[in-house]
Amino acid sequence: MLDDDTARGLPDGEGDALIKADVLIPAEPANILAACCGGDCSTHEVHRIGRGADARFYEICPYNGMEPVATSRLRQWSINGKAIADLLAFAIASDQHAETLLPGAAWHVGDVPIQNQSFSVVLSTARGVESLAERSNASRMILLGCNLVGEQFAGCLSISDAFDFLPNRIELRLQRLHQVIPTATEPAGNAFYRKGQMWVVRFEGQETFLENNVGLLYIARLLATPNRAVPAITLLASRIGIDERKLTGSSGELADQQSVEECRQRYTELMQEIEEASENNDFGRLEKLQAEQDALTTHFASVLGKGGKRREVGDIKKVSQSVSVGIKRTIEVLDTELRPLADHLRAYLSRGVCPMYSPPNDMHWLT
Secondary structure, three states: OEEHHHHHOOHHHHHHHHHHOOOEEEOOOOOEEEOOOOOOOOEEEEEEEOOHHHOEEEEEEOOOEEEEOOHHHHOEEEEOHHHHHHHHHHHHOOOOOOEEEEOOOEEEEEEEEEOOEEEEEEEEOHHHHHHHHOOOOHHHEEEEOOOOOOOOOOEEEOHHHHEEEOOOOEEEOHHHHHHHOOHHHOOOOEEEEEEOOEEEEEEOOEEEEEEOOHHHHHHHHHHHOOOOOOOHHHHHHHHHOOOHHHHOOOOEEOOOHHHHHHHHHHHHHHHHHHHHHHHOOOHHHHHHHHHHHHHHHHHHHHHEOHHHOEOEEOOHHHHHHHHHHHHHHHHHHHHHHOHHHHHHHHHHEEOOOOOEEOOOOOOOEEO
16 A cells, blocks of 8 residues: 555656556545654544545544544555556566456566576565465466565566566566476376366376376376286275275275274364464474365265265176276377377276286386
8 A cells, every 4th residue: 555645756757657647546545644743642543523525524633632634645556556567467468468367466577488487577575475285386476576485386487577567568578487487397108197276287298187086196106116917906995095805805994983083083182283274374384284174084985975874896807897996087188188198098907807007117206
């Protein structure tokens, strides 16, 4: 927030130019003023009488009482982030406007090619950082703003670092953006791992992000142990976090009543702990608690059926069918998101009672 004297007193008429460009827009009149009564006051409260054009303003001094105050002393200006974002977007490409990602907090101003990849340039306020960090493409964002940090992003820098502000135009400093991108950001090798609520999937230099599903967990386990048959029952047991021996037999239940009650109790405790961490802005602890909550929710879905009744497993064949379907559906998703990997998995990942990943050569995966 800027007062009128500060806004219009910027050098070389910049204040008037910013007002004309809607970067500075009128805000609510000030309700506190710096005191000029000559007494011990540092500030004076402002009292308004009336509304609209008939409003009159008075500053209150405990020693001198109420004194009229000119509205020019109360005029304030706020910064219009969208207008700034539009100016930056125009500097990147003269035919584009900024896209609002978070109202009043973050705007996409353009894309730039760096190291044979495309990165999104995003203007953000401090309050927009946390929400942006949760997005699947955060690692492809370069954030612009004051004192912004976040290891989830490709880089963070100030607006003045990213752009040159010349008398009649704004120019992008592309080389400076190159400098904030570490060499390691460029995808290297194949990857198949979970990051938060998303999965990072990379194959032959192409990368995508997938929403979490059971098939991804099975495939990741198989990629981590190439040329080794892994029983479907082991894949299912490791996913839901129980002893695989409980999955055998013709009518065994996936979980006994005691373990179900223990899970329910822990879920109730988690809800309370998450609320406390959120109120205390303890984001590190909050992330860990939410991850445990997600895992517990997945477990519930696996062992409980309709009405909260415990599921039963018929035999190993049913388990293998369930695992096979999960893998098949994930590969079908990859048909759209990353077709070369979908074809690769169809060719070299077998399903059935003992799925196995058998690549044609020594392939390494980050899992």
